[in-house]
Amino acid sequence: MKIAKAFGLEDLKLDYSTFKAIGPLVALVFLFILATIINPAFLSAGNLRNVLARTAFIGIIAVGSTFVIVAGGIDLSVGSMAAFISGVMIIAMNSISGYLGFGIQTVLVGMAVSVGVGFLAGSFNGLFVTKGKIEPFIVTLGTMGIFRSLVTYLADGGTLSLDFGIRATYRPVYYQLILGIPVPVIVFALIAIISTIVLKKTSFGRYCLAIGSNYEVAKYSAINVSRIRTMTFIIQGLCVAIATILYVPRLGAASSSTGLMWELEAIAAVIIGGTALKGGYGRIWGTIVGAIILTLIGNILNLTDLVSPYLNGTVQGLIIIGAVMFQRGGNK
Amino acid sequence: MKKAGIGLLILAVIAVFGFMGTPVRAEAEMTFGISIPAATHGWTGGVNYWAERTVERLRFKYPDYNFILATAEGPEEQINDIEDLYAIHNIDALIILPFESDPLTNPVRYLKEQGVFITVVDRGLAEEGIEDIYVAGDNPGLGRVSAEYMIDRLDGTGDIVVLRGIPTLIDDQRFDAFMELVDETDINVLDWEYAHWNRDDGYEVMQDYLTRFDHIDAVWAQDDDIALGVIEAIREVGREDEMFVVGGAGMVEIIERVMAGDELTPVTVSYPPDMIAAGIEITVLHFDSPSPILGEFIIASELITPENAEDFYFPDSPF
Missing domain, CATH: 3.40.50.2300 (Response regulator)
Known part of the structure; x- marks a missing residue:
């Protein structure tokens, strides 16, 4: 200690807590090395693009979930919400194309619808939690079923397909590369940067953390707890809407199987990233690393036949538990 | 009090809709x-x-x-x-x-x-x-008919990948019947993976197979929803000329492609x-009817080609 102090290094703690702080990154690097050993094709530009573009959906949604969870909430409805927004968006674009044609304006209307529905869906969750005073788990469990069944209803139990004319216009939003980087990855990066600033540098971000760490204290510190919590759910809804805007041009379809289990993947990404499930502490970059780790597992399993596909779920589960244990390990 | 009112209102709405759904005829x-x-x-x-x-x-x-x-x-x-x-x-x-x-x-x-x-x-x-x-x-018929087409088209040799459905008995029956015929030939199944009868999974698994294998002659997607995801992944990297895809079930979008003589999806197999x-x-x-209608009726899995696709085409169906 004395030596460290003498060199002015007392702040640089190279002990377990540093390790813990960068835990998710270490896990990510480990997976990268493992994947490269298993199949060198992993490092090809094409594969890395695939992985990152896939991560964008869950990643953007998980960024929203980080706000909700940091403020002590949880949102189980995001997967169903994504499916519902996709469905509404496709119906809106198909019907408006009769008036506006297959051009960019139809796609813009679709995007506006998506953002609008995302805002409303998030507000619905948020207001039932705060004004209705029902636990977030219950509210969003309810809306999870509601959104899922609404998309099934809209699709007549089948698949809603985007008109081929619009699909051609809309396609670049998923497939276009800018400087070799897919559009969804760029959007994902922008959202990550903005969210990091919001969570770390604004009073809203600090209020979120305060509410999550001690609800009562936050309330008596003159923080408008209801408003902040409602806003976290609205941010979540908007994130789902943005993810949907990027998702729809990929395959141009929505059905009742769209976005299945995304809510659990989003929550897993947040927790792997080091955010506390009970709220009060969180970090956006961790969530992003968590989301990449989750996508990587699926990618690696597809690139090898070392593991029987019957056991894919086991490998996934072990890596999730392992990654979280790793960053908390020995922490009594 | 107000909250309870809203709760009651919601329950009332559900009750009304619930009863509308089941008309009771006394x-x-x-x-x-x-x-x-x-x-x-x-x-x-x-x-x-x-x-x-x-x-x-x-x-x-x-x-x-x-x-x-x-x-x-x-x-x-x-x-x-x-x-x-x-x-x-x-x-x-x-x-x-x-x-x-x-x-x-x-x-x-x-x-x-x-x-x-x-x-x-x-x-x-x-x-x-x-x-x-x-x-x-x-179900075994679906696997068999798909295998017969593939063996015939590939002259009994080549590299294929298989995307399966959800781990269930149906999926096993299809896969086992397919493999039984394919195993007797020189066709090499590079690998298989579950794609859960789902377009997104079809897309992602196929992307990874395209990364992993330099050459693929054919894809057995087993289901038309999976096939649509697979097609998108193949198009993305421009490898349409290298392989063909056999789906299954008879989805509207795939039947349309078969009717149009699409090289990538030359056929599909019905499971209506x-x-x-x-x-x-x-x-x-x-x-x-006065006559005793009883017993077993088998809906065969048939090969859908450009020639007979019209018979399987129901443009209004959501599937």
């Missing part, structure tokens, strides 16, 4: 109960569409008959459904497309013992002789969700 001559899986993926979506359409048609044609349609999210829920159909609606006949064979065998047998007429569609029950009418889909319509119609016919 003087129905006969009641038919229909139990099917909920629309959890494309094919079951088709089943729901055809069941609703058929019931609508029959309600109009046979005003004295009452039809009750129940959809279940899983086998346990389906058991509850058929118990309710019997206990609450006193059904005379049950038409069931079982989620899974084993768990539903005993509950269906119980209804049979109470004198309910039983029609089983698609998957058989675990025990023979319970049902009066069996309208069977041919409208078999539920056949099941319902045959059961009603049994009660309406």
